[in-house]
Amino acid sequence: MTLTQLSTFVLVARLGSVKAAASALGVSEPAVSQALAALRQQLGDQLVTRSGASMRLTPAGMRLLPIASQMVALGADAEAAVRVGKGAPGQLRLVASGTVMEFVATPLVNAFAEGKGERIDTSVGMAAADEMPVLLANRFADAALGPNLIPRPDDEMVSEPVFRTHLVVVAGATRLPGNPRGWSWLVDQTGTDPASDSGRLLARLHVPESRIRVFGSQTAAWAAAADGTGVAIAPAHLVTARLRRGELRVVNTACTPADSTWYLTTLCPERRSIAAETFRHYLSTAAALRVMREPGSGVPPSKFRPPVYVTLWS
């Protein structure tokens, strides 16, 4: 019974599938399946069984889950407890939604590190919206920056709005048929995440999956839209330059422009790490707001990391 095995069990149980846990951990599917098999054999119970679409907990699994979850969380607390004081730098593990990751996470973290956070080791990973609560609750991450996360009663975390923008639909010069459902929608991975702002927008517009094309990044999707391949979704403030240059134009729909707010989600104050608290405070500064408003300033695009679903720390 290893902490690694317990971690994978918790993620499988909480995310409801081996595949999701594997992607959240950044490992292959058999790795997760195998860790689960080891636990199952040692404890003599299936713990989770597949039941059609998703995995369901056995009674023993339901008893194990809260215990395992707490052990994993304590494991992270143990490291933090030792590093505190000790002159050792604090650690901020930030997860961000796809959009935030692509445009603002890196410059934001750089600015944070240069400013107050000199003593804080910061790393960033990308996660789907429904992964974020799980990652936070189990101390895989210290803070999450993305859409508002519906709080569940049992895991004590809070979401606070940190940046307000609005989503628009953009297209190139081509003419579009009348019905949004017939358009070709060009999105990045975020669009396939039903809990993200983009995903919710597509759902509200009843866009069928067949009309959605997924690109590796928002930038690529916007470029394709500018070429007339279809329409794309964008936070308005990130495409002002392209609109000004005429590469893109805003297309109004029944649901757009739509308010969209980025939230910072962390554990409740008493469980929050010092690094997370420092970062939370930093986000309310004018410097942070400026970075979120004009993220491109001074960051060479070569520094953008290819989206890994989540980078795993330790």
Added chain:
Amino acid sequence: MTLTQLSTFVLVARLGSVKAAASALGVSEPAVSQALAALRQQLGDQLVTRSGASMRLTPAGMRLLPIASQMVALGADAEAAVRVGKGAPGQLRLVASGTVMEFVATPLVNAFAEGKGERIDTSVGMAAADEMPVLLANRFADAALGPNLIPRPDDEMVSEPVFRTHLVVVAGATRLPGNPRGWSWLVDQTGTDPASDSGRLLARLHVPESRIRVFGSQTAAWAAAADGTGVAIAPAHLVTARLRRGELRVVNTACTPADSTWYLTTLCPERRSIAAETFRHYLSTAAALRVMREPGSGVPPSKFRPPVYVTLWS
């Protein structure tokens, strides 16, 4: 950071020495030292440093200890949580003081297993009195049978008297000099445990260490006393046969005969395992009392296991 490593750290911290932890775990001293070294390297702190006689916690170690302790305890809880229900047998890990171990633990456990405890896997180990609270608090054991354990405020455990006897000093036919301090005291390992009844008796009589000879078992010590080598300590009810046969005679001292009571120590009711509760209830039955009063009945001496300081159940 392995659960094993955390366990050894907790034991070293709680017992105050690498040697004690090694013997409690039933492994070699370097094994403990190495586990500690691995933790130290990974966490970047010494955690415990030797300070003359005993090991002292660093500030980081003090912060880590409660967390590590809880993780270890949860690890045991996790197994128990899965095994409960599931048809799997419960598990009772009993630790006993040397005297209890030598004479009554095995027949008691056998009787328990034959009676109510058919569904309970039982195993017994021997531990020094000051190890018992640590082993219980960290779920290395479910119940301890031996002297009364002074409760510490932070670990929630209870001691209940289960058997009352009295200690006597016995000798062979030889004449003894007047002062007990001058006698040759023949004891088993229990006599070297300052928290045991025998050890406390030796301390009250101010017997110097130079006058103490340690034997592998109480039986061996009594045999030597019968040969006139010195005096020994015995629970009165265990030497009645030898007294009747004239092999031994009771020698009164300033402190003996002394009341001596065996206690069962377990976690507080809400944290107690089902197996421990069952055993606790069994000890109050007439059958259990009879076994403790006449332990030799029906148990071939070949079954007596050589005393291992503590057998470890993974």
Added chain:
DNA sequence: TCGGCGGATAAGTATTCCCTTAAGCGTGAG
């Protein structure tokens, strides 16, 4: 009925654990 999706399994490998014995040091007691 046939793909396809998701989970389990197989086989192989690098790494880490965990324990051993043997030997090296620091410190305190005699």
Added chain:
DNA sequence: CTCACGCTTAAGGGAATACTTATCCGCCGA
């Protein structure tokens, strides 16, 4: 001083972990 005791390090071996790619299996939908 010297010696014993206790902690640490070194070296080595066996087992378990943790990951990979490749393959198989069960199930659902078209």
